[in-house]
Amino acid sequence: MFDWESWRSWEEWVSQPAFLNFILVLSIAVASYFALRILMNSIITRVVNWLSRSKGRWSHYGIEVFKHTSRLLIAAMALQIGLVVVDLGPVWEARVSHLWFLVLALQFGLWVGAAIALWKEKTISDKAGQDNQLTVTMVALMVRIVLWAVVLLSVLANLGVNITAFVASLGIGGIAIALAVQTLLSDLFASASIGVDKPFTTGHFIVFNDIAGTIEYIGMKTTRIRSLSGEQVICSNTKLLQQTIHNYHRMSERRVVFNLAISFRTPIDKVREIPSLVKEIINSMSETRFDRAHLSTFADYALKFEVVYYVLSSDYNLYMDIQQAINFSLLEELDKRDIKFAMPVRALEFLDEIPLPEASMPGKEAPMHLSKDASQASY
Structure with missing residues (x-):
């Protein structure tokens, strides 16, 4: 049997102004959402077509920024339209004004955040910006932090929150957090x-x-x-x-120092030829600049020359190739002139036999004769 009492109570509840206003707001919000979607798509399409005609960087930024319009925020704007159309009293009007500001602030943050992300990607992808990758990343991160901090504080201030006390509390908390993560x-x-x-x-x-x-x-x-x-x-x-x-x-160029040791038995006229010979060999090499070549030291077993030249490149493999070519050329030229490299040689020279004093003890055998040796370097 049908319960007429329940039906009457439901009919009375449905006929309440609050329920009717809710249905009206919801209907207007749904209609406004689809209308806003169509309008936004049309505007974005026209703006993209207009900006695509110009090939500048700002045009590309504008296209990407408009593409980051949030559908959720469009839905919130549609709900606000419904709340504005239906008169719900001064309390709801205050809430609607706060909601408008919240929606606009968040959408502004999304647009600026999209522009920052696009600027970061474009700058890093450029050849000139590859060396500044870390700087660009740090700048983008700091700007984003400041952006969303400003958006958050603006929303809180619009909602009536005392942001002065909030900022002060954040400062104290920030000090505690900084002490905890000081290594990071x-x-x-x-x-x-x-x-x-x-x-x-x-x-x-x-x-x-x-x-x-x-x-x-x-x-x-x-x-x-x-x-x-x-x-x-x-x-x-x-x-x-x-x-x-x-x-x-x-390193724009590499300074190279090497030593050349020749025998002491080399004639003096040939010794004098070595600095000019080394200079000629080094100047014949590409990517080199000769500096000096001097007889620097009378070593224990050799005449030592010190040679200095520059390789006009920081490439280590190129430096080794050049040094190898110089060494081969020195071997060839010194062999043509019969100039020998110094080698450490040691000779033993045996002196005359020196008799030992006779034994003072009776019955001692005849003294032995020893040979004393001395060694010296031969060059």
């Missing part, structure tokens, strides 16, 4: 220092302590280095900056 913060500041000062960048060959390798990645906390033996070395940014670092990538 130290690495972050070291990372920022690397990005600004640029003692090295990705691809540079560096040497510090017993580590020699190529920089593969510079992160917020660590730097990764591919060593000569093949393994990856991961070093804290703070500890890395505390080392004395040799950056061979920025």
Whole structure:
């Protein structure tokens, strides 16, 4: 049997103004959502077509920014339209005003965040920006933090929150957090220092302590280095900056010093020819600049020449190829002139036999004769 009493109570509840207003707000919000979607898609399409005609970077930024319009925020705007159309009293009007500000603030944050992300990607992808990758990342991160902090504080202030006390409490909490994560913060500041000062960048060959390798990645906390033996070395940014670092990538030329030792038996006229001979050989090599060649030392077994020249490149393999070619040329030219390299030689010279004094004890055998030897270097 049908319960007429329940039906009457339901009919009375449905006929209440609050329920009717809710249905009306919901209907207007749904209709407004689809209308806003169609309008936004049309506007974005027209803006994209208009901006695509110009090939500038700002046009590309504008396209990407408009594409980051949030559907959820469009739904919130549609709900606000419904709340504005239906008169719900002064209390709801205040709430609607707060909701409008919240929606606009969040959408502004999304648009600016999209522009920052696009700027970061474009800058890093450029050849000129590859050396500034860490700096660009740090700048983008700091700008995003400031952006969303401003959006959050603006929303809280619009909602009536006392942001002065809130900021003060955040300052005290920030000090406590900074003390707890001071190692991490130290690495972050070291990372920022690397990005600004640029003692090295990705691809540079560096040497510090017993580590020699190529920089593969510079992160917020660590730097990764591919060593000569093949393994990856991961070093804290703070500890890395505390080392004395040799950056061979920025070496424009390499100074080379080597010694040449010839025999003491070489005639003096041939000895005088050696500096000019070495200069001629080095000047015949490409990517080199001769500095000097001098008879520097009378060593124990040789006449030593000191030779200095420059390789006009930081490439280690090129330096070794040039030094090898110089050595081969020296071997050929010295052999043509019959100039011998010095070799350490030791000769033993036996002196005359020296008789020992006769034994003072009776019955002693006849004294033995010993030979005394002395050694000296022969050149």
